[in-house]
Amino acid sequence: MDFFLDxxxxxxxxxxxxxxxxxxxxxxxxxxxxxxKFRKQSLQTQKGWNKVQKQRSNHH
Incomplete structure (x- = not known):
């Protein structure tokens, strides 16, 4: 038991x-x-991308 605790x-x-x-x-x-530097590169890479909106689920 001591081994398990250890x-x-x-x-x-x-x-x-x-x-x-x-x-x-x-x-x-x-x-x-x-x-x-990395934030600027990320924004430059994503330039012109379409925004993706989160869809609501209709699960009850």
Missing amino acids: FVLVGAFVIGLTATMGVIANTVGTKIFGQT
């Missing part, structure tokens, strides 16, 4: 640590390199 705790720790490191890396990268 396994679950270590697994949760590793998953949490990985998620936290991803958020930190994303924040630091955005602060250092900015996001404007």
Whole structure:
């Protein structure tokens, strides 16, 4: 039973640590390199595209 508890705790720790490191890396990268270059490229790529509207479903 101890093995199972240790396994679950270590697994949760590793998953949490990985998620936290991803958020930190994303924040630091955005602060250092900015996001404007990629945003401008995205807008340029989508120039002239038709807007897609979300349709309402009639499910009851």
